[in-house]
Amino acid sequence: MDLITSRDNAKIKYACRLREEEKLRAADGLFFAEGPKLCLELAKSCALRTLYATRRALDRTPELAEFDGRTVEITAPVAEKLAGTKSSQDVFGLFETPCWSSEALLAGARRLLALEGVQDPGNVGTLLRSAAAFGFDGVLLSPGCAAPFSPKTLRASMGAAGRLPVAAVPDLPAALTALRGRGVTCLAAALYHSRPLDEAPRDCPGGLCAVIGSEGQGLSDAAVAACDMAVRIPMTGLVESLNAGVAGSVLLWHFRGV
Template sequence: METITSRENAKIKYACRLREEEKLRTADGLFFAEGPKLCLELARGCTLQTLYATEKALAHTPELEAFAGKTVLVTEPVAQKLSGTKTSQDVFGVFEHPGWQAADILAKGRRILALEAVQDPGNVGTLLRSAAAFGFDGVLLSKGCAAPFAPKTLRASMGAAGRLPVAPVQDLPQALQQLRARGVVCLAAALYHSRPLDEAPQSYPDGLCAVIGSEGQGLTDAAVQACDMAVRIPMTALVESLNAGVAGSVLLWHFRGV
């Protein structure tokens, strides 16, 4: 098994760049993940190119033996360089991007989540995880959304993007119009000019798309107008709005069985 002891090794430098640079991840069709649990989860849906791990980590997580042919041993100092956190988890994976396409989601998806300019990686990751948990079969991301395969998003989603089709769209309102053209009902989450969630239809024979906006601004007028209806989550007067990840997760749970 190959062993890397230098923090200046070219493979280590490249892995660190993958961790930090979205342009490189997109250009090379690869992404970087940290942690044994996350890497094992991602390997269920994505092709693992290389696993970097310390001897201690391999001994602690015997399930990683399944990737022995793709494993490179690293020393503790090298692991610390690879880590994007203060405390290294000593296991790192370089994976091939699953290559989801928006066209497939738009043509075949029945329960879809669409996000508009949701910038926080934690919120995007939370929503991807909730979409997978509640049986949604695709996620569309507008410009300005946090990248689904960035390390912080991956940690928050626990690798959901590796199993659930997630793809960017250049023009979200246009994408919503495409969905509506084939009968998918698009529901915008909005505070104003909206109906309480429990007044929304309960049957969606041709499909449903829940549309969530950015943390600070919500949905643009163009996105709301491209939807069939705007809905809001009933709340007490003590709170005006919910975090995007929480609000979206409530909607996804509400429509889990449609």
Template sequence: MDIITSRDNAGVKYACTLRDSEKQRAAEGLFFAEGPKLCLELAKSCTPRTAYATEVAMEKTPALESLRPTLIAPHVAEKLAGTKTSQGVFVLFEQPAPPVEQLDTATHILALEGVQDPGNVGTLLRSAAAFGYDLVLLGPGCAAPFSPKTLRSSMGAAGRLPVLHVDDLPATLQGLRARGVACLATALYNSRPLGEAGQEFPQGLCVVIGSEGQGLTDATVAACDLAVRIPMTDQVESLNAGVAGSVLLWQFRNV
């Protein structure tokens, strides 16, 4: 079997562009993933378009054969790698495109606003998948769900959960409330302790989370039914968005 040995190979250069450019990923409807475990997990829910792997990676993980990868030399893998140590496996996947109509039927929803850190967004996607949520809304200012860093943090959850981008989060929340979905904002001020929020939400629930530094905008908080906070000791001022959001997602899990 032929092996790509040139770091200037057109396909390799194209994959690197997708790895580094959110604009290119959006335009092409593709995303770049790296590592055998992550790529095999994503292949369960996303369509692989092109795959590359080293001979060593193929020997270590025979299941990669299902992705039909093109073999690459180790120095080519080093160019493709977005991490310090290459795992020798790289796949371009088609981005899932969930229908906007899912907004009309979802009953357990996570909404994010201004969560810029890819690690936090990935953690929250992973927690939402773990606790039975059926839709994620990304408002303005959020890290891209299919960036390499977010994918690594989510361990492929972005491929399993429908993710919708919304330009006007307050208006979207008002629409959810109109069909009976309770919207709970996370906020430190003018909020109730988490235990006072209740547990019964027969028409559905949307947990709304902002960044650690800025929190939610006033308009988004006003669009929600209730603001809640996680009770903490005075030894810690706040939790990061990934941790705080995961606590709330567990509290209102759909199990």
């Protein structure tokens, strides 16, 4: 097994750039992940290029031995440089980014989540994880959404983007119109001019798409107009709304059996 001891090693510098730069991730078709649990989970669905790990991590997590030949041992100072968090988890992976077709999702997926302008990586990651947990077929992302394979989104999703088809669409209202054209019921989450969630249709023979906007701006008028109905989660407490991650997860749970 190779050993890297220098923080200035070219491979380590590249991994750090991949951690920070979305343009580089997109250009090279790779993404960076940190932590033994997350890397092991991602390796079930994404091709691992290189695993960097300290001797302590390799001894502590025997499952990492299955990547022999793709594993590079690093020293603790190198791990500190690679760490995207305050304390290093001692394990870092470079993975090939899955390539999902938005055309395929629009043409055939039955249960979808669509996000418009959800910029917070924590919210996007939470929603990806919830969509995977409640059996949705895929996720559509409008321009302006947080990147699904950024380190922060990956941590929040616990690698769900590797298991669940996630595709960008350039025009979300047009995508929703296309879904409705093949019989998919599109439901927009909105506070105003909306019906309580319990009044939303439960019989959706052509499929369902739950549409969530950002916490600050909500959905655009065009996105709401492209849907069959706007729905809201009834509130009985002291707040009138939930953040996008929580609200979307409630909707996904509500429609888990549709």
